[in-house]
Amino acid sequence: xxxxxxxxxxxxxxxxxxxxxxxxxxxxxxxxxxxxxxxxxxxxxxxxxxxxxxxxxxxxxxxxxxxxxxxxxxxxxxxxxxxxxxxxxxxxxxxxxxxxxxxxxxxxxxxxxxxxxxxxxxxxxxxxxxxxxxxxxxxxxxxxxxxxxxxxxxxxxxxxxxxxxxxxxxxxxxxxxxxxxxxxxxxxxxxxxxxxxxxxxxxxxxxxxxxxxxxxxxxxxxxxxxx
Amino acid sequence: xxxxxxxxxxxxxxxxxxxxxxxxxxxxxxxxxxxxxxxxxxxxxxxxxxxxxxxxxxxxxxxxxxxxxxxxxxxxxxxxxxxxxxxxxxxxxxxxxxxxxxxxxxxxxxxxxxxxxxxxxxxxxxxxxxxxxxxxxxxxxxxxxxxxxxxxxxxxxxxxxxxxxxxxxxxxxxxxxxxxxxxxxxxxxx
Numbered sequence: 001x002x003x004x005x006x007x008x009x010x011x012x013x014x015x016x017x018x019x020x021x022x023x024x025x026x027x028x029x030x031x032x033x034x035x036x037x038x039x040x041x042x043x044x045x046x047x048x049x050x051x052x053x054x055x056x057x058x059x060x061x062x063x064x065x066x067x068x069x070x071x072x073x074x075x076x077x078x079x080x081x082x083x084x085x086x087x088x089x090x091x092x093x094x095x096x097x098x099x100x101x102x103x104x105x106x107x108x109x110x111x112x113x114x115x116x117x118x119x120x121x122x123x124x125x126x127x128x129x130x131x132x133x134x135x136x137x138x139x140x141x142x143x144x145x146x147x148x149x150x151x152x153x154x155x156x157x158x159x160x161x162x163x164x165x166x167x168x169x170x171x172x173x174x175x176x177x178x179x180x181x182x183x184x185x186x187x188x189x190x191x192x193x194x195x196x197x198x199x200x201x202x203x204x205x206x207x208x209x210x211x212x213x214x215x216x217x218x219x220x221x222x223x224x225x226x227x
Numbered sequence: 228x229x230x231x232x233x234x235x236x237x238x239x240x241x242x243x244x245x246x247x248x249x250x251x252x253x254x255x256x257x258x259x260x261x262x263x264x265x266x267x268x269x270x271x272x273x274x275x276x277x278x279x280x281x282x283x284x285x286x287x288x289x290x291x292x293x294x295x296x297x298x299x300x301x302x303x304x305x306x307x308x309x310x311x312x313x314x315x316x317x318x319x320x321x322x323x324x325x326x327x328x329x330x331x332x333x334x335x336x337x338x339x340x341x342x343x344x345x346x347x348x349x350x351x352x353x354x355x356x357x358x359x360x361x362x363x364x365x366x367x368x369x370x371x372x373x374x375x376x377x378x379x380x381x382x383x384x385x386x387x388x389x390x391x392x393x394x395x396x397x398x399x400x401x402x403x404x405x406x407x408x409x410x411x412x413x414x415x416x417x
Binding site: 008011012014015016017018019022030037040041042043044045046047048049050051052053054055056057058059062063065066067069070071073074075076125126127 | 261266268305359360362377385387409
């Protein structure tokens with residue numbers, strides 16, 4: 001019998017006491033489960049303390065070996081983080097032209113201008129929003145009580161649909177708070193309506209038509225708000 | 228000049244160093260190594276019980292720090308925690324490839340280590356180390372054993388269950404209780 005409930009693996013994960021398949025399973029779950037992320041973060045001082053308690057002065061030659069080891073080695077492309085997201089947003093800005101900021105409401109540069117303060121807020125949290133394997137983030141600022149969706153590798157929604165973001169309140173009522181399609185290069189910088197303090201979760205569906213009032217499709221991504 | 232900068236260590240928080248490493252700054256990696264070398268090496272040595280294997284694990288882990296610094300997720304752990312996790316995983320991967328014989332030898336060594344002092348090679352005993360020992364001292368023997376086997380001997384939950392001849396669920400419960408108890412103690416002793 002093999003128990004594979006991801007949450008069941010959390011404590012083993014914290015101590016690296018899972019086998020590779022379990023680790024992969026849990027990490028996939030972790031990417032989308034905000035409460036597990038919070039719990040792993042909270043418990044991370046335990047392995048850190050254990051490691052620190054084992055400290056031993058390394059042999060002096062190890063430093064040179066470490067530095068030699070990285071010479072000429074390529075680095076991985078970073079996942080979107082604050083500066084990377086800001087850069088991605090800037091790309092959208094230049095692509096659409098700053099001068100059209102006065103245009104109609106759905107204009108991308110207007111959206112961007114509204115999303116940027118949330119992205120740059122000192123307390124901004126970047127939560128993974130697993131839209132079809134992309135590195136999209138839900139950005140939340142509790143101080144501003146506002147949220148936005150940003151990403152630079154968002155695939156076009158299937159069947160000419162639109163992505164619709166829903167705010168789920170404490171009673172489970174879902175309200176539409178924004179819809180978007182990525183630019184041709186996959187960029188999204190999109191402010192959300194509504195207040196973060198009302199949200200127990202955010203969900204994303206792909207709706208066949210813009211302007212949906214109720215979700216007609218099952219969610220493709222979800223982020224729970226920590227209480 | 229790079230050497231001078233490293234010697235003074237004006238690198239700011241660990242997180243900033245990781246960000247600089249992500250941008251290809253090898254002086255930042257050197258600073259990070261100088262800060263985290265002792266826990267990284269000590270941890271690898273504790274798990275692997277072999278100086279050469281421990282050095283390899285640290286070197287491989289810092290190579291991974293270099294490669295993946297851009298993917299460090301500050302939402303999940305501190306930069307220090309992230310680096311030490313990479314070291315730990317390297318060491319654990321390695322030790323799991325070793326045979327059961329060695330693991331049994333490790334278990335015997337564990338009992339000897341519970342004596343007053345096995346830390347002749349520890350150069351500095353910081354207050355943090357004392358705090359961790361104090362926290363460990365408050366755990367039950369079973370909880371300490373779970374932490375030792377899981378974290379310092381690199382055993383999976385399933386291996387621990389098999390080794391102790393207990394159900395997997397029991398092993399998971401012990402690990403959970405040990406982590407929670409340790410976390411609470413660390414909080415209290417802070």
